[in-house]
Amino acid sequence: MSDGIKDKKNRVGGILGSSGVRRASSVRDVEEVKKTGEISRVERTGKSQRKITRLMSAAEREKLFQMINEEAEKLFGENGLPKEQREIVENAVRMAIDASIAEDEDV
């Protein structure tokens, strides 16, 4: 094992002084910029992914109407909103959804 570590004479000394900065040499050559290759694949991004907004379809109309009926059942009643309003409100929502579904739509 070298005794250089213990030998103070061989220790790295302090900076004595800096000589001048060497002048930059001229540019010799520049390589051509390489063309980017094709994208090989796209991977899934992180957690925050925008969900696809989907149009309502004519095929699910009856299912939506059934859901309206179920939810209205919970909302109107003894502890909820007055039953007298149920028919108006339920029909209104049914009409609004029905009017929003076009038969000739690309879903």
Place this chain on the structure above:
Amino acid sequence: MLDDNPSKDSSGLDIEAANELVLEHRGWSESIAKSVARSWNMDWKLDGLDGAALEALIFCARRFNPGLGVPFRGYARKRIHEASTEAARRSRGWTRGAGSKTRTERLAREVSAELFNVFPELRSGILPGAEEEAGSQGTRIAIQQLLIGASVIATRQGLDAAGPDDTLDFKKMVSTMAKLEAVHQLLLWKIYWEGNSLRRLAGEWKTDELNVIREHKVIVEFLHKHFTRGRNIKFPRVRPGLRHVIGNLTEKQEKGVFATFLETGEA
């Protein structure tokens, strides 16, 4: 309603290309008008929805800019739907109540027409909040929102028309709204009583539209839980996005517009 003023911007379509678009999508625009007529038990031709939908289609075709990357149907659907519903409401069939079997059906039509103002995404064929929740659960939540929205509209319409003996029917909703925070009461008042869109209200309150949309959603979700699960549901606090509105309330608004309405019958 629609200015016949073809865009002079060179990035739009020329007349020939616009006409091609009209021919290509005419059947589709008619299907939108037919849907509106079907839901409201009206005749799409006799009540003028066909002409309104075509006019809107032509208007959109002339203004359409494909360079913006928005598909034509996505751009035009809302306008065609709006034109169809407006034509229906202006028609004699609407005011005369032709086709409506009962008073209830007529009232339901009035409420449904206003639902499109509160939830304009319906005009695009999309349920409210469709981007946030997917699947069956998301659909159910959207329907809950629509039912509450329709209930609030029905409350307002009912109060407008009700005699002194009938106001008790609507008191339940108004009493609950009167206990909300003042900003929330004001939001509901501006949207449902004054007929402002959420976008316009966001402009008035100098905030992002999303803040108003989310606040509205929170209020509606609370009302739904309150009326379905009982009275132990905690009233929602104003979210950070709208806290600045609190400082701008007038003295009258600070008391709560619905609280004042219950006391005096005026806001």
